[in-house]
Amino acid sequence: MKKNTLVRKFNKQASMYERNSRQRTLGMWRSRLLQDIHGKVLEVAVGAGANFPYYNRDTVDLTAVDFSPEMLNSARRMASELQLKVSFQEQDIETLELPERSFDCVVSTLSLCSYDDPLAVLNKMNRWCRPGGHIYLLEHGISSNRLLGFTQHLVNPVARRISGCHFNRDMLQIVHDSEVEIVNTERYWGGMVHLIWAVST
Ligand SMILES: C[S@@+](CC[C@H](N)C(=O)[O-])C[C@H]1O[C@@H](n2cnc3c(N)ncnc32)[C@H](O)[C@@H]1O
Numbered sequence: 001m002k003k004n005t006l007v008r009k010f011n012k013q014a015s016m017y018e019r020n021s022r023q024r025t026l027g028m029w030r031s032r033l034l035q036d037i038h039g040k041v042l043e044v045a046v047g048a049g050a051n052f053p054y055y056n057r058d059t060v061d062l063t064a065v066d067f068s069p070e071m072l073n074s075a076r077r078m079a080s081e082l083q084l085k086v087s088f089q090e091q092d093i094e095t096l097e098l099p100e101r102s103f104d105c106v107v108s109t110l111s112l113c114s115y116d117d118p119l120a121v122l123n124k125m126n127r128w129c130r131p132g133g134h135i136y137l138l139e140h141g142i143s144s145n146r147l148l149g150f151t152q153h154l155v156n157p158v159a160r161r162i163s164g165c166h167f168n169r170d171m172l173q174i175v176h177d178s179e180v181e182i183v184n185t186e187r188y189w190g191g192m193v194h195l196i197w198a199v200s201t
Helices: 003-022 024-033 069-082 118-128 146-163 171-177
Strands: 039-044 060-066 086-090 103-109 129-140 181-188 193-199
Touching (some): 003 024, 003 069, 024 129, 024 193, 039 118, 069 086, 103 118, 118 129, 129 171, 171 181, 171 193
Parallel strands (some): 039 103, 103 129
Antiparallel strands (some): 129 193
């Protein structure tokens, strides 16, 4: 799918993401994932800023990137409501260049489903993070339940066209194949949702 088509798709979904940004189950996972985060943090594909309530504004120095201007507008509203200081960048993560080893932590929630090459993005995240720094992932992908997984493969082409996301990626395998070192993983909702704590190598 062309990048400008994808950006338009996500622009249209921004108000929905803003409304759902405090969804309870996701909120519980976001809170669990990010409970110890501090320092210089990069959040890729920030969307409507749904993780912002889980950052401590006294201990987190946040840079947030997304290629959708409407998502960034929603995220700016969330940051202002929480009085969280954020440096926003409107950029495509897949082509973005940032100084290597310049962040203490990198966060990606529900973003690896949308890139053309999620493995390459994870490896970029690994390089943007200082060695031993933390990489926090909350991602959805193919279920560990075979019937559910089969259904996800079936609906993926249509779901991708509508939402811009892939629903059948083997997220754990992608993270295993990347340069990051996995520290801990948890799996929920029929194995479709992953919380992954990793460190940069
Ligand atoms: C499913 S939403 C998740 C938003 C947010 N991270 C969350 O947890 O709610 C995916 C987000 O990724 C952004 N995105 C997708 N591909 C991107 C890319 N190549 N570069 C930058 N942002 C991208 C979209 O604009 C959208 O905001």
